[in-house]
Amino acid sequence: MSLLTFREATLPNGLRVIAEINPEAKSTALGYFVRTGSRDELAGEEGVSHFLEHMVFKGTERRSAWDVNREFDEMGAKYNAFTNEELTVFYGAVLPEFAPRLLDLLSDLMRPALREEEFETERKVILEEIALYRDRPHFVLYERAQEAYFGRHPLAKPVLGTTESIEAMTRAQMAAYHARRYVPNNMTLAFAGNLDWDEMLALAERMTRGWTQGPAPRNHPGFAPEPRRLRTPYDKASQAYAAFMAPGHAAAAEERYAARVLADVLGDPDNGRLFWRLVDPGLAETAMAYHHEFEELGVYLVYAQGDPAHEEEVSERIREELVRLEKGGVDGEELERAKLKTATSLVFAGETSLSRLFYLGLGYSYTGRYEALDTVRRWVMHLEPYHLNELLEARPFSRALEYWLVPADHG
Incomplete structure (x- = not known):
């Protein structure tokens, strides 16, 4: 019999609080899932979501950057943050007795001071990070393919x-973005592991009482992919890199688990169809x-990566496999x-409180509901071929963008 209990509540300020409680867990994880990312940035704000993620750890009105690092260390916390197109997430995991202190720290960090001197220092860090990624062709490939596809x-x-x-961003722009997007009704506070729900809920209400609601709209324009092939020489590439992007299913769609399994059938890195067509014969x-x-x-x-000499054959074999999958x-x-x-x-995602936090918070941020890992696992194991073949009836791969990044001397 499972000991897991799910609880949820909405505070008066609109903050959603959720928890998957396991009294036998040896740790407690918690995090703020902010519904904001690069897609929510206005013209001239490009990169502010990720830049702000860095600035959050540089201190608040109550704490300096040194204080923040010291407190995390004193709790023995495992902590970090990440930003993507749609979410910015701040998280930590500690022994259960430190959960109230971790909640206080992370809650305070959600209202950063954005000190000018720290802003200028961190700007240099972000610019170095951008330069670093320019040296990673697979990252450049994905960024350019995504830009072309969308x-x-x-x-x-x-x-x-x-x-x-x-380089052009100002502290005032970042502060305006924070005020616009980090409103409590655009955030979810999630807990996983060993915790006292009533205590944590009361603490969260007290620690966020001064946060005021506000509109945090998101633009949802129509989208229709344009199938075509693009090819770009890149001076940092020593191999050929390929990305095929095709329409799939949304984060709250019932078909998403079948779509994940379908992707594994096609491209599991150790035993998928593409492995046997490309990697096993040495083409990629x-x-x-x-x-x-x-x-x-x-x-x-x-995604495929390999010797530029095999570019055309790799391209042809991938397209053949996509057609074969759709037809057969x-x-x-x-x-x-x-x-x-x-x-x-x-199963692996459920082994620690921190991994369960990610699954819980990310899923709830998109669907607004709780899906237990065991329930999803059983649902996946009951999939039949017709579930996947129904997805293929829409012929998604016939609408794929094919993007190649190749060495400059192969342009």
């Missing part, structure tokens, strides 16, 4: 921003596929293998 849609915006946008070093969900849409992404569907044997891998990953 076009005028807000999801085309780069998470890090650009050198130009970061890596070939994989996965399904990524956003708020109103999803994307299948196929999925058979029972390969489905069983893919289901088991997906189910195993779900």
